[in-house]
Amino acid sequence: xxxxxxxxxxxxxxxxxxxxxxxxxxxxxxxxxxxxxxxxxxxxxxxxxxxxxxxxxxxxxxxxxxxxxxxxxxxxxxxxxxxxxxxxxxxxxxxxxxxxxxxxxxxxxxxxxxxxxxxxxxxxxxxxxxxxxxxxxxxxxxxxxxxxxxxxxxxxxxxxxxxxxxxxxxxxxxxxxxxxxxxxxxxxxxxxxxxxxxxxxxxxxxxxxxxxxxxxxxxxxxxxxxxxxxxxxxxxxxxxxxxxxxxxxxxxxxxxxxxxxxxxxxxxxxxxxxxxxxxxxxxxxxx
Amino acid sequence: xxxxxxxxxxxxxxxxxxxxxxxxxxxxxxxxxxxxxxxxxxxxxxxxxxxxxxxxxxxxxxxxxxxxxxxxxxxxxxxxxxxxxxxxxxxxxxxxxxxxxxxxxxxxxxxxxxxxxxxxxxxxxxxxxxxxxxxxxxxxxxxxxxxxxxxxxxxxxxxxxxxxxxxxxxxxxxxxxxxxxxxxxxxxxxxxxxxxxxxxxxxxxxxxxxxxxxxxxxxxxxxxxxxxxxxxxxxxxxxxxxxxxxxxxxxxxxxxxxxxxxxxxxxxxxxxxxxxxxxxxxxxxxxxxxxxxxxxxxxxxxxxxxxxxxxxxxxxxxxxxxxxxxxxxxxxxxxxx
Numbered sequence: 001x002x003x004x005x006x007x008x009x010x011x012x013x014x015x016x017x018x019x020x021x022x023x024x025x026x027x028x029x030x031x032x033x034x035x036x037x038x039x040x041x042x043x044x045x046x047x048x049x050x051x052x053x054x055x056x057x058x059x060x061x062x063x064x065x066x067x068x069x070x071x072x073x074x075x076x077x078x079x080x081x082x083x084x085x086x087x088x089x090x091x092x093x094x095x096x097x098x099x100x101x102x103x104x105x106x107x108x109x110x111x112x113x114x115x116x117x118x119x120x121x122x123x124x125x126x127x128x129x130x131x132x133x134x135x136x137x138x139x140x141x142x143x144x145x146x147x148x149x150x151x152x153x154x155x156x157x158x159x160x161x162x163x164x165x166x167x168x169x170x171x172x173x174x175x176x177x178x179x180x181x182x183x184x185x186x187x188x189x190x191x192x193x194x195x196x197x198x199x200x201x202x203x204x205x206x207x208x209x210x211x212x213x214x215x216x217x218x219x220x221x222x223x224x225x226x227x228x229x230x231x232x233x234x235x236x237x238x239x240x241x242x243x244x245x246x247x248x249x250x251x252x253x254x255x256x257x258x259x260x261x262x263x264x265x266x267x268x269x270x271x272x273x274x275x276x277x278x279x280x281x282x283x284x285x286x287x
Numbered sequence: 288x289x290x291x292x293x294x295x296x297x298x299x300x301x302x303x304x305x306x307x308x309x310x311x312x313x314x315x316x317x318x319x320x321x322x323x324x325x326x327x328x329x330x331x332x333x334x335x336x337x338x339x340x341x342x343x344x345x346x347x348x349x350x351x352x353x354x355x356x357x358x359x360x361x362x363x364x365x366x367x368x369x370x371x372x373x374x375x376x377x378x379x380x381x382x383x384x385x386x387x388x389x390x391x392x393x394x395x396x397x398x399x400x401x402x403x404x405x406x407x408x409x410x411x412x413x414x415x416x417x418x419x420x421x422x423x424x425x426x427x428x429x430x431x432x433x434x435x436x437x438x439x440x441x442x443x444x445x446x447x448x449x450x451x452x453x454x455x456x457x458x459x460x461x462x463x464x465x466x467x468x469x470x471x472x473x474x475x476x477x478x479x480x481x482x483x484x485x486x487x488x489x490x491x492x493x494x495x496x497x498x499x500x501x502x503x504x505x506x507x508x509x510x511x512x513x514x515x516x517x518x519x520x521x522x523x524x525x526x527x528x529x530x531x532x533x534x535x536x537x538x539x540x541x542x543x544x545x546x547x548x549x550x551x552x553x554x555x556x557x558x559x560x561x562x563x564x565x566x567x568x569x570x571x572x573x574x575x576x577x578x579x580x581x582x583x584x585x586x587x588x589x590x591x592x593x594x595x596x597x598x599x600x601x602x603x604x605x606x607x608x609x610x611x612x613x614x615x616x617x618x619x620x621x622x623x624x
Binding site for chain 2: 184
C-alpha cells in the first residue's frame with residue numbers, strides 16, 4: 001500500500017470504499033453535524049421565531065454546577081461498571097479460552113452472548129423484578145438463609161451498577177476471549193516447563209499479551225456507560241439522575257434540544273480527552 | 288544431569304491408549320531420539336516425561352527422584368518446542384532469563400547466566416532484540432538457550448528442527464550436538480525425521496502404536512532391526528519375496544522369517560555377479576541421477592527395489608533393462624515374519 005497508487009487502483013478503491021463512506025456520511029456525520037449546529041442555537045428553528053446563534057448552551061454547563069456534578073457522577077459510574085466488568089469478565093474469558101474445550105465452550109459462549117440478543121428494556125425490567133423488595137432475590141435468599149433478611153436494592157446505585165454490568169459484560173468477555181485465545185498454548189507450556197506458577201504465567205504472559213483486548217473491551221464499556229440513561233432511570237429511580245438522563249430529559253421531556261446537544265458534545269469531548277490521555281498506555285499495550 | 292527411567296508407563300486418552308506399558312531408560316548425558324510415525328505416542332511419551340501428562344500407571348524417575356506425580360513446574364526440566372514458543376512480549380534476554388527469575392536467583396546472576404547461555408548459542412549480541420526481530424534459526428537458538436539456562440536435569444526437544452529449511456536444519460543439528468556435548472545434559476528428542484535421529488543421537492527408540500518397538504544405538508537398530516516395521520521405518524528395506532529365496536545364502540532358516548536388503552548394500556550390474564555373492568535378477572525401471580549419488584528403481588519378482596550408490600560406481604546398463612542386483616550374504620536383514 002505504501003507504493004504509488006495508480007489511477008485504476010484508486011478508482012477501484014473508491015468503488016469499494018464508496019458505499020461505506022456514503023453510509024458513514026448519512027448515518028453518522030450528517031446527524032452529528034446537525035446536532036453540533038443545534039448546540040449553538042438559542043431555540044429550535046420553528047419553535048420560536050426569534051432563534052439565533054449563541055454559546056449560551058455551553059456556558060450553562062459552566063454556570064450551573066449541577067451538570068458538572070452529574071458528569072463527575074457519571075464518570076465514576078463508568079469507572080465502577082468498567083472495573084466490575086473487568087473483574088468478572090476477564091476471569092470468565094480466561095477460563096473460556098484456556099480451560100474449557102469443545103461443546104461446553106460453545107454452550108457457555110452462547111450464554112455469554114445471550115444478553116446481546118434480548119431486548120434491553122426487557123432485560124432491565126427483569127432486573128427490576130429480581131432486585132425489588134420481596135422480589136426474586138430477596139425471596140430466594142430468605143428461602144436459603146435461616147434468618148430473615150430485608151433486601152430492597154431497587155432504586156439504588158447498586159441496582160444501576162448491576163444492570164449496567166450485566167448489559168456490558170459481554171464486551172469485556174468477548175474482546176478478552178479473542179485476545180487470550182490467540183495466545184499459543186505452547187507459550188504456557190513453555191513457561192510451566194521453566195517452573196513458572198499459574199500466577200506468574202498470568203502476570204507475566206497472559207495479562208501482558210491480552211492487555212490490548214482487555215483495554216479495548218474496557219473502552220467499549222466505559223464510553224456508553226458514561227452516557228447511559230435507561231438503566232439509571234428504570235433501576236435507579238430517584239437515585240438514578242445521571243448526566244445521561246439529564247441529556248435525555250432535554251430531548252424528550254423539556255424539549256430543549258440545543259441544551260441537550262451541547263451537553264452531549266461536552267460529554268463527547270470529555271470522553272475523548274480521557275481516551276486521549278490514556279492512549280499512551282493503550283499504545284504501549286499493543287506492542 | 289541425570290538418568291531418566293520410564294518403567295511400565297501406560298497412558299490413555301479416553302479410549303485411545305497413547306502409551307502401552309512403555310519401559311525405557313535414558314542414560315546420563317546421552318542423546319536419545321524417539322522416532323516414530325505420527326500417532327505412535329512419541330510426543331505423548333516426551334510430554335509425560337516432562338510432566339504435562341501424568342501416567343495412568345507405571346513410574347518415571349529423573350535422577351534419584353520418582354516424578355510421576357510431580358507436575359511439570361516442579362520437575363526441573365528444560366524443554367524446546369516445535370514452534371519455539373518464545374514469549375513475544377519479552378526481549379531475548381528476558382526470555383532466556385525467565386526461568387532464572389522464576390527461581391529468584393537475583394537480578395545480577397540472572398543477567399550473567401542469561402548472557403552466558405546466549406553466548407553458548409552464539410547470540411550474545413542479540414539480547415535486547417524482540418523474538419519477532421529474529422530469523423528462524425536465531426529463534427531456535429534462543430529457545431535452546433532458554434531451555435538449558437536453568438541447568439535442568441534433562442533437556443526435552445519436541446521436533447525442534449522441523450520448522451527450519453534443510454540447510455539451516457543441518458547447521459542446527461551440528462550446533463545442537465555441539466552444545467549438548469558441551470553442557471553434557473541428558474537429552475531426549477522427538478522426531479519423525481529418521482536422518483535427523485541417526486545424525487544426532489547416540490541411542491534411538493522406535494515407537495509404534497504406543498509401544499517401543501526397538502531401542503539401541505543407531506547403527507545396531509539400522510543393521511539389526513527386530514521386525515519389519517523397524518526395518519522399514521529406519522532406513523529403507525528391499526523385501527525378498529519367498530519365491531526369490533532359492534539359491535541365496537541366507538543367515539537363518541527361512542521358515543517364519545523374512546529377508547531384506549538395504550538400498551546401499553546392493554551392487555547393480557548387467558552380467559551375473561561373482562560367486563559367493565547373493566544376487567537376484569530384476570528389471571530396471573528408472574535410474575535417477577542426483578549429483579554424487581544415484582538411485583536405481585528395479586522391479587524384482589514383482590517387488591519394488593531400490594538401490595543407492597555413487598553414480599560413478601554404477602556401470603553402463605543394458606538397453607532392455609535386465610539387470611542383476613548383488614549383495615554380500617552378511618548384509619541380509621532378517622526379521623520375524
